[in-house]
Amino acid sequence: MGVRFTCKDVAARADALIDGELGLWDRLRIHLHLAICKGCDHFIHQMRQTKAMIRASAALPDEEPAPAALDAILARVAAEPEPEPKPDG
């Protein structure tokens, strides 16, 4: 492995970079590459956004909705107008 990272090297380490799992030298080499390679710069940027979104959705509680929230939903459903009775009903 040379001093300079290729696009493939960067792609292979993108995950680890964003997760902060890379060592100082790998990080430096990636940033050197990003400075000269718009494609990888864009790629890392996109991946950061994707990961941030995944993290945000993972942070949402996956437990049952609280009873109060459930009541609010039921109240809203109950407030819906009754469907028109069918003529032949």
Ligand SMILES: [Zn+2]
């Ligand atoms: Zn590149």
